[in-house]
Amino acid sequence: MLWSSQRSGQMASAPHLGLGSIQSRYISMSVWTSPRRLVELAGQSLLKDEALAIAALELLPRELFPPLFTAAFDGRHSQTLKAMVQAWPFTCLPLGVLMKGQQLHLETFKAVLDGLDVLLTQEVRPRRWKLEVLDLRKNSHQDFWTVWSGNRASLYSFPEPEAAQPMRKKRKVDGLSTEAEQPFTPIEVLVDLSLKEGACDELFSYLMEKVKRQKNVLHLCCKKLKIFAMPMQNIKMILKMVQLDSIEDLEVTCTWKLPTLAKFSPYLGQMINLRRLLLSHIHASSSISPEKEEEYIAQFTSQFLSLPCLQALYVDSLFFLRGRLDQLLRHVMNPLETLSVTNCRLSEGDVIHLSQSPNVSQLSVLSLSGVMLTDVSPEPLQALLERASATLQDLDFDECGIMDDQLLVLLPSLSHCSQLTTLSFCGNPISISVLENLLHHLIGLSNLTHVLYPVPLESYEDVHGTLHLGRLAYLHARLRELLCELGRPSMVWLSANPCPHCGDRTFYDPEPILCPCFMPN
Known part of the structure; x- marks a missing residue:
């Protein structure tokens, strides 16, 4: 490969690199105004002789590393990849994007990790080495490779992450410890993990083995972690190798019982940068005493004291939440932006505590879907809406x-929710008169664009839930007429009703958008 003396400090001879035929053309051009094909040809020429390509890395312009790496990756030139990792001139190597949409050859992946191995064991670091992060996430840094390979006209300003305080590798001289000149900073390996039975393929197993052997210098970091059906002993084994303070988004969708949740709780408490938590389907266990049950619940809820960054909390189908919602919320340290408590049994005391909690004063999203409120006094719900009225945007009842x-x-409290954009209260037994009253209260909310409401009671022919579509059509016409009269014709009102056969919702706008049960064969 060829480059100008301004970039490298000296001109390498074209014959040495085997590219004499294009030297005169390349010197007069910037990498980014050269034809893309020229860069590709240069990379292909270098890769014909891997030893030559590796020798050229010391003087190769920084701009040519990404296109050469891509060519080596696509061509599975393992030795070149191994050497390029050790000379990588950027703080981050976004390998995951290259892995997206293809079945990565195991040997190619091993070559990259083996290059890290060599890098981390060298006494003297390569002069140009800057690598701090190996990013294996498939949806991050989408533009890096296309921009550097010349597919875009402008230079790509690659974000250089702020380096952590470096540790220094010490050596002994005459029995005394002195610091090496080169700071020693552990390399972060960024991944998104989905833990489920049978998900650990050979590539993941090889990565975990590397991290296990090099845990002090190779840090496995995971911003998004999803846990599905997997034995707890396997989950614990993996979490012991993850930097738990790197996790920002956690989803636990398992059919656990309380003892299993208690075993997981200490790991949750170490996720001090967690911003979003989803926990669902925790079931009762008949084999434990009430005292032990309380102990397990307290062990779980107390972990929230260690989560100062938590902004979004989703809990679904937690059997133990009734009568204990305040116990959970009082351990949440800061106001939440999102609170979703769905398909759980709550008492009136729970709703009262919820309305009084300092955690709800800045909510933008609130969902109580599937929480039966028929026997709950409306005053606590009214207080809850008033408490969040200045910030609430999405409300789901x-x-x-x-x-x-x-x-x-x-209704008065709803009319005070000035930032509300979406309201959904499908599946509630509401009459036409109350529905029209609701419309009049909401019409002044300028940000409100979508209302999903239940089919009114008068639209049913019988107690079995048979709809009278003529009555429903009349209602839709009446609502559209009101919206036009009140100056909000663009506000979308959609009614919905569960299908009596399959349970899926059927929407009416104004004609029914039927579920497949009603479609002709």
């Missing part, structure tokens, strides 16, 4: 069993 008299109490 689907399938809560809210009755006419409850909704009427809530």
Whole structure:
């Protein structure tokens, strides 16, 4: 490969690199104004002789590393990849993007990790070495390779992550410890993990083996972690190798019982930078005493004291939440932006505690979908809406069993939610008159664009849930007429009703968008 003396400090002879035929053309051009084909030809020429390509890395311009790496990756030139990792002139190597959409050859992946191995054991680091992060996530730094390979006209400003405080590797001289001149900083390997049975393929196993052997200098970091069905002993084994303070987004979608949740809880407490938590389907265990149950629950809820960055909390189908919502929320350290408590049993005391919690004062998203509120006084719900009225944007009261008299109490508070954009309360037994009353209260909310409401009670022919589509069509016409009269014709109101056969929702706008059960064969 060829480059100008301004870039390298000296001109390497073209014959040495085997590219004399294009030297005169390349010197007069910038890498970014040269034809893309010229860069490709140069890379292909170098890779014909891997020893020659490796020898050229010391003087290769920084701009040519990405296209040469891509060519070596696609051509599975393992030795070149291994050497390029050790000379990588950027702080980050976004390998995951190259792995996206293809079945990576194991030997190619091994070559990259083996290059890290060599890098981490060298006494003297390569002069140009800057690598701090190996990013294996497939949806990050999407533009890096296309920009550097010349597919875009402008230079790519690659973000250089702020380096952690470097540790220094010490050596002994005459029995005394002195610091080496080169600072020693562990390399981070960024991954998104989905832990489920049978998900650990050969590539992942090889990576975990490397991290296990080099844990002090190779840090496995994971911003997004999803846990599905996997034995707890396997989950614990993997989490012991992950830098738990790197996790920002955690989803636990398992059918655990309390003892299993208790075993996981200490790991949750170490995720001090966690911003989003989703936990679902924790079931009761008949084999434990009430005292032990309380101990397990306290062990779980106390972990929230160690999560100062938590902004979004989603809990679904937690059997133990009734009567204990305050125990959970009082351990949450800061106001939440999102709170979703769905398909859980709550008491009126839980709703009262929720309305009084300092954690709800800045909510932008609130969902109580599937929480039965028929027997709950509307006043705590009213207080909850007032508390979050300045920030609330999305509100979901689907399938809560809210009755006419409850909704009427809530209307003034709903009209104060000035930032509301979406309201959904499908699956509640509401009459047409209350629905029209609701429309009049909401019409002044300038940000509100979508309302999903239940099919009114008057639209049913019988107690079995048979719809009278003529009545429903009349209602839609009436609502559209009101929206136009009140100056909000673009506000979308959609009614929905569960299909009596499959349970899926059927929407009406104004004609029914039917589920497959009603489609002709």
